[in-house]
Amino acid sequence: MKVVSVKNVSKFYGQKQVLDNVSFDIEEKEIFGLLGSNGAGKSTITSIILGLEKQSSGNVVLFEGQKKNLKKRIALVPQSTAFYKDFSVEKNLRFFASVCGLKSKQIKPRVKFLMSWLSLEPFKDVKAGHLSGGYQRLLNIACSLVHDPELIFFDEPTVGLDPKMRQMFWLKIQDLKAAGKTIIITTHYMDEAEKLCTKLALMKNGKMLVIGKPRELISQYGGIKVMIFNITGGVKKEDIQKIRTVLNQFTVISRDELLFIPFEQEHTFEKVIAVTEWLMKKGYNISSSITKEPNLEDVFLNITGEGMKQQE
Ligand SMILES: Nc1ncnc2c1ncn2[C@@H]1O[C@H](COP(=O)(O)OP(=O)(O)OP(=O)(O)O)[C@@H](O)[C@H]1O
Numbered sequence: 533m534k535v536v537s538v539k540n541v542s543k544f545y546g547q548k549q550v551l552d553n554v555s556f557d558i559e560e561k562e563i564f565g566l567l568g569s570n571g572a573g574k575s576t577i578t579s580i581i582l583g584l585e586k587q588s589s590g591n592v593v594l595f596e597g598q599k600k601n602l603k604k605r606i607a608l609v610p611q612s613t614a615f616y617k618d619f620s621v622e623k624n625l626r627f628f629a630s631v632c633g634l635k636s637k638q639i640k641p642r643v644k645f646l647m648s649w650l651s652l653e654p655f656k657d658v659k660a661g662h663l664s665g666g667y668q669r670l671l672n673i674a675c676s677l678v679h680d681p682e683l684i685f686f687d688e689p690t691v692g693l694d695p696k697m698r699q700m701f702w703l704k705i706q707d708l709k710a711a712g713k714t715i716i717i718t719t720h721y722m723d724e725a726e727k728l729c730t731k732l733a734l735m736k737n738g739k740m741l742v743i744g745k746p747r748e749l750i751s752q753y754g755g756i757k758v759m760i761f762n763i764t765g766g767v768k769k770e771d772i773q774k775i776r777t778v779l780n781q782f783t784v785i786s787r788d789e790l791l792f793i794p795f796e797q798e799h800t801f802e803k804v805i806a807v808t809e810w811l812m813k814k815g816y817n818i819s820s821s822i823t824k825e826p827n828l829e830d831v832f833l834n835i836t837g838e839g840m841k842q843q844e
């Protein structure tokens with residue numbers, strides 16, 4: 533099922549166009565990553581899908597047009613805290629559960645489940661405002677998901693979390709996918725998007741640039757791989773020249789004891805293996821070798837001409 537279908541959506545604020553003919557579909561159980569630097573239009577399109585903003589033109593269809601109980605089927609997990617700091621963890625959850633219309637006999641098991649799933653049980657009587665930053669974010673998730681929605685939006689869910697907590701968030705998001713949920717996530721972290729998302733959309737200045745699976749985008753737009761050899765004593769100039777000629781690759785370079793051999797992704801390792809054997813035959817000692825694979829950061833750079841990290 534197409535859980536979200538966005539067709540030719542544009543948005544103007546006054547004269548300023550912030551979305552330009554954006555289209556994409558999100559299938560059930562997808563973890564859909566919306567990427568793009570500040571001002572790309574990620575929050576605007578998210579707000580339009582959620583019905584918080586109205587598009588200037590185009591269409592958004594949710595759940596293939598089934599309109600029944602729409603609000604109960606959707607959740608936004610905001611970046612800022614959405615709970616009451618003076619309420620305990622459990623009281624917050626009970627409060628949100630009743631606001632979301634859960635029947636009293638449903639509330640207890642749901643709250644229990646959420647506290648256990650998000651490791652909040654030991655803190656159930658602690659005031660939310662006294663939790664550490666990471667646990668406040670977990671409580672945020674719990675409060676947003678009390679009604680067990682099918683489509684969940686996460687806005688920059690891991691900003692400011694330490695690596696351990698980030699990993700925990702990833703696992704929780706994967707749990708949600710395993711439970712059949714559809715997830716839309718905006719993030720500036722490329723490693724996160726690459727590991728977590730089943731599909732990625734890259735936006736810039738209100739336009740959708742590319743959409744695809746992380747692996748597909750990397751092989752299509754990631755550019756070259758680089759093989760890096762560490763060779764004791766370095767490689768002689770004339771031998772570097774020979775490697776360049778044999779590989780028909782004139783960007784082979786040597787720096788101190790390192791030899792860099794770039795090659796197109798579709799090329800097999802065969803040539804590089806041949807070079808390795810040739811170097812060994814010539815008496816060189818290769819102490820180590822690694823391959824630097826292109827990643828999503830490279831995709832972003834190649835498509836937009838700008839880095840993501842500097843945008844944070
Ligand atoms: N209410 C508004 N009035 C006028 N312009 C707006 C309004 N809301 C957003 N914009 C503009 O729309 C553009 C897209 O903003 P949006 O918040 O969607 O970007 P974003 O991709 O979410 O960025 P970030 O990564 O910083 O969250 C920006 O140029 C922003 O200034």
Ligand SMILES: [Mg+2]
Nearest residue numbers: 574575576718
């Ligand atoms: Mg935003």
